[in-house]
Structures are given as C-alpha cells and as structure tokens.
Amino acid sequence: MTAQHTGGGTDARRALELLWGAEPRPRRGPKRGLSVRQVVSRAIELADEHGLASLTMRRVAESFGVTAMSLYSYVPSKDELVDLMVDRVAEPSAEPGPPGEDWRAGLERHARTSRQIYHRHPWVLEVSMGRPPLGPNVLAGLEARLSTVGGLGLSFEDQLAVINLVDDYVHGAATSLTGVSLLERRTGLSAAQWWEQYDPLLEEFVDFERYPALTAMWEALGPTEQRTDFEFGLQRVLDGVSRFVESSREKGT
Amino acid sequence: MTAQHTGGGTDARRALELLWGAEPRPRRGPKRGLSVRQVVSRAIELADEHGLASLTMRRVAESFGVTAMSLYSYVPSKDELVDLMVDRVAEPSAEPGPPGEDWRAGLERHARTSRQIYHRHPWVLEVSMGRPPLGPNVLAGLEARLSTVGGLGLSFEDQLAVINLVDDYVHGAATSLTGVSLLERRTGLSAAQWWEQYDPLLEEFVDFERYPALTAMWEALGPTEQRTDFEFGLQRVLDGVSRFVESSREKGT
DNA sequence: TTAAAACTCGATACAACGTAAGTAGTTTGG
C-alpha cells in the first residue's frame, strides 16, 4: 500500500504530461494495447466497486487481460495512477453555474457537487489532498470556487478561508456519511446487525448511569440511525459565511 | 493493510472486554511479558511517529523484543488494536468543562480538543469511524457533547445534527491541516520544494487565460501557503449554529 | 500429588502487495 495520497510522484514533468493528456503519438515500439485513459477509467470503476484498499495494480491489469507490469508503461507508479483518478473524477466540479448565480447559490452548488463526487467515488475521501494533482479538473474546480466568491469584496485570504471552510465541512460530512455504508460492504454486516451484536453486550460492560444524556438519547431515538444530515450542516455553514460577508461589507464601506 | 476502519472485529464480546479493560487475572499459561495497555501505548507512539501505514504488527512486536505472533495473545487482530488505539487517544474528549460554561464555549472547547487529538495523532484521521469503538472515552466524548447542547430546547435529532456538524467541520479542517505536514514527512519534500518543482512546469502545460481568478490569486499571494484557518471556520460554523438556535427558540416559545 | 487443560511465545509458512530487473519480440527513424 504505497499510495494513500496525491502528489507522490517523483517526476513532476511526467506527472503533468499525464494529467494534461500530452501523449505524443509517434512512439517507436509495438502498438500499445491500451491507453492511459482506459487504465484510469478502469481503475476508477474498480475503486468505486471494491474500495481503494482493493485497488491493486494486478487487479487493474487482470481486468484488461494483461500482467501487472504492463501497466507501468502507461503509468510510472500507483501514486501517479491515483493522481490521475482524482483529477478525472473532479470533472463535475468544473461545470459552470447558471448565469446570475449569487455567491450563496454558487457555494451550495459546489458543495453538492463535491458531495456527489464523494458519494460516487468514496475512495477519494481516503486520498490525502495535501498536494492536489494539478490537473485540468482540479484547477477548474478551484477557479470556479474563486470566481463564485470573487465579487464579495473579500481579500484573497478571506476568499480562500471561505472556500476552505465549505470544502472542509463537505469533506468531513461526506466522510461520516460514507463511512457507514463503506463498512457495511467491507464487513458484510449491516449497521443494524452490528448494533444487534453490541447492544445486549453493552449493558454488561457499561455503567449507563455515567452517561445520562447518551442513555436518554438512545432510549428516545434508538441507536439505529445516527446519520449526518448534510443539508442541515451546509445551511448552517452558509449562514455563518453570510454573517461574515455582511459584517465584512459594513467594515469595508 | 487490513485495518483502515474501526469496528472490524468479529468477536464483539472480546472487543468490549478489551475496550473496558476487563482482563480477568487468573490465567493459566506462563506469565505474560506484556499487557494490553503497553501494546496499545507503544502502537500509538509508533503511529504518531511514522504514520498508520508504517504501523505493522512486526514493528510493534520488535519494539518489545518479541515476535509478531506474540501480540496475537494480547489482541485478536490489528483491527482490534486500532480500535483500542482510537479509544485511548480519545481520552481528552472526556474531560469536563468549567462550571457555567454556555453551549457555544462548550462546542468550541470540544472542537479544539478534537483538533488537538488530530494534531497529536494524525493517523486517527485515516481511520474511518463509521462504527466507532464503543469504549469509555468515545462514549464519554459523546456524552459530553450531548450535555453541552442539552439545555437548548432542541430535539434529540437537532442536537445530534449540531454535534455532527461541528465534528464534521473539525474532521475536515484537521484533514486539510494535517495533510500538508504529513506529506512533508512522507515524501521528504517540503511544500515549498514541491511547488518549486511544479511552478515552472505549470506554465508549460497550463493555459492560464482559462483560470483568471486563480492566476490573480497566485500572483497576489504566491502559491506557498494555502493553509486552512481552523479558528476562522470554527467561528463561522458556530455563528451558523447560533442563528439556528435563536430561530429555533423563537419557534419553540 | 499429579495429569490434563489452558495458556504464551517462537518458528515457519502463505497469499497478496508494489515494483525492480531482465528478456523476447515489434515497430520505426536514420
């Protein structure tokens, strides 16, 4: 397991060539049986279905009927492959919003788009983006966010802070939301089944007197659904941003 | 790499016994050279220093001068070990707040405590908590949060939604914050060095005309520090919660 | 008191991982 992060490649030029699709056609050897695009697409499919932990070079290769080492003529390492996967699935974040869209609607749209991406490709959440792949879609996504908050009269620092705030919330909420269903597939146990296992045992080990609020809640709600409400949180976050924008306007004028 | 998540163990009773420290003393065989506490502590130290990916049963064992398989008499699997580690580092979240603390101060304190935990133990962020280990500290942390928002007249659902919102933001922000420094150690390249590699190459591949806002920002700020401001985001989130609490009070009265 | 059961720990082994190295065969530029 080498790649749990992006930007791990050693050859920056090669990485950018791959990200921006600069594949010079005239190559010497035998015709290639595959393309980088194909490899990346298949890798995404496999990761979507079985998770990042199960995404191995061997499996990607096998799905094409070639050996693992063959892939290394398309992609220098698994790290680079993950970079390419991340930029590929970021495609929707580059889509333009409707004309006349105000900042709040724009941030909402970006947030929902990200949530969609995380929902469809949960493995993205496992990839640390400390150094995002500088591909067309990742850059376009950032550009779109910046232009959404660009007209508010905020400093660049504040613009970035607002964008990061929303992105951080979405990332965190998506992690919670996805974690549950991910575990159901990984362990083969539904959340309900899991609770059935633990619920009776808990009383044996836990002194519930020490957790009155928790006990009250479990009795009222049942421990079944502890779902994070994405929209609720998003609206609170945007309310907070709204207040900041307003007070920032007052000062600025 | 089996354990990137908690709650993966197969024997629920054994898991709870370990979490709640129920180690029945009269055991038959030779005296044990170690204790579960020791093993968990050492594993945390190693994960703090070298990351979760480098935390292997062999390394933990070697640090005690025993073989990898010896550990399996203390802990049934690496999954369970990670569960124990998570509950252990959650200890600070059980600490009580000052008397008379209002809800906002309480949520702030919980958020900062979590951020501290993530800062000191970045590997926790890599562990999916879809099914948190039901140990004393995790439970106490949830109890503390619930009692913080318990006096606001919110429904249990709304209480949970508020708690999850703050936790989700903190998790997301911590992931951003930690990601950068984590990569510096993992790749041996500082963020500045990394940018130096990519910056000149970018102009070769990227048509900056297509990213005007991004270009303007990079020219103004330089791409060096794209840090997430934890406190900024936290205050916006709490502002949002505040508005919700107020409007909820109006309705409720 | 003693035999058996229960336990710890070490040695060995296996399948799966990313990928280095080497080879055979194919295409193309000089």
Add this chain to the structure above:
DNA sequence: CCAAACTACTTACGTTGTATCGAGTTTTAA
C-alpha cells in the same frame, strides 16, 4: 535495413497480516 526504442511477459524480492504447529509453563481438578 538495422539499430534504437518501445511493449509486455516472466521472475524475483521484500513486506504485510495472520494461520498453524510445537515446545514449554502455569493453573486447575482429581
């Protein structure tokens, strides 16, 4: 037309979690 460049295959290495087995140790039951 041949040598350089390229693809894809075979092998191989070191690492991972952990199953299995065996030898030795302590406790319990008779």
